[in-house]
Amino acid sequence: MRPDEAVRVAKMLEAAGCAGVEISSGTIAEGLAIMRGPRIPTDALLAANFKLDAVPGLFKPGVARILPLLTPASPKPYRLYNIDAARLIRKAVSIPVSVVGGIHTLEDASRVIEDGTADFVSMSRPFIIEPSIVNRYQEGRQEASRCTMCNYCAIMIEKEPLRCWNGRIPKRA
Ligand SMILES: Cc1cc2nc3c(=O)[nH]c(=O)nc-3n(C[C@H](O)[C@H](O)[C@H](O)COP(=O)(O)O)c2cc1C
Numbered sequence: 001m002r003p004d005e006a007v008r009v010a011k012m013l014e015a016a017g018c019a020g021v022e023i024s025s026g027t028i029a030e031g032l033a034i035m036r037g038p039r040i041p042t043d044a045l046l047a048a049n050f051k052l053d054a055v056p057g058l059f060k061p062g063v064a065r066i067l068p069l070l071t072p073a074s075p076k077p078y079r080l081y082n083i084d085a086a087r088l089i090r091k092a093v094s095i096p097v098s099v100v101g102g103i104h105t106l107e108d109a110s111r112v113i114e115d116g117t118a119d120f121v122s123m124s125r126p127f128i129i130e131p132s133i134v135n136r137y138q139e140g141r142q143e144a145s146r147c148t149m150c151n152y153c154a155i156m157i158e159k160e161p162l163r164c165w166n167g168r169i170p171k172r173a
Contacts, residue, residue, distance in 0.1 A: 003084065003088050006023070006088075007088055007089055010092060010093050010097075011092055011093060013095075014094065019095060019096070020120075021093065021095065021098070022100060023085050023098065023101075025081065025085075032071075032073070032074035033075055035074075035124070035151050035154050036074040036075065037149030037150060038078060039150070040074075041151045043169050044151070044165065044169065045067060045155055047169050048155050048157075048159040050158060052067075079108065080101070080102050080103060082099050082100065083112065085099075086099035086112075087118075090116070096119040098119065098120035099112060099118040099122065100121075103122075104125075104145035105143060106137045106143045106144065109123075123145070125149065125164075126145035126147050128163070129146055129147045129164040130142075133145060147164070148166065148167055150165065150167035152166070
């Protein structure tokens with residue numbers, strides 16, 4: 001879906017009575033395009049992806065080496081990647097617009113609201129690593145999420161409860 005099509009869909013949602021829209025960039029089926037990040041989450045894919053966890057242990061180190069060559073890289077930029085679409089859509093509708101995607105610092109979140117890009121900012125991975133991050137922003141105790149955009153959280157949920165893995169799967173005893 002391109003931004004002009006998303007504008008048309010947003011108008012249809014408004015006409016249908018939706019209270020607001022959130023601007024994302026696809027569903028979880030889009031993988032690294034929706035949850036962007038600087039590296040291929042090889043270990044997590046080998047541990048939890050339903051296609052790759054069937055690879056026999058003996059072959060996993062080899063697969064780990066070739067996987068980055070086979071897996072499409074996450075598109076750039078890694079931050080603020082739905083901002084332009086949100087701006088377009090906000091101009092086209094009167095209902096509140098929220099935007100999500102790589103908005104991980106207090107400065108970026110504030111700017112998105114202050115410059116009128118959106119009415120709300122949403123965050124996903126920052127809440128997984130630090131559920132109290134908004135309180136910490138409000139209290140002046142923190143200004144940026146510690147999320148490294150490793151994306152292990154999203155891949156590992158195929159097998160494990162949701163949590164921040166911070167780019168590493170601990171060896172089990
Ligand atoms: C663990 C996890 C599960 C997600 N599940 C969905 C989903 O079911 N549908 C969806 O549209 N986006 C899903 N997302 C994408 C987020 O809504 C969001 O667009 C993305 O993580 C980028 O925002 P962030 O930089 O604040 O994490 C998921 C993201 C994570 C990390």
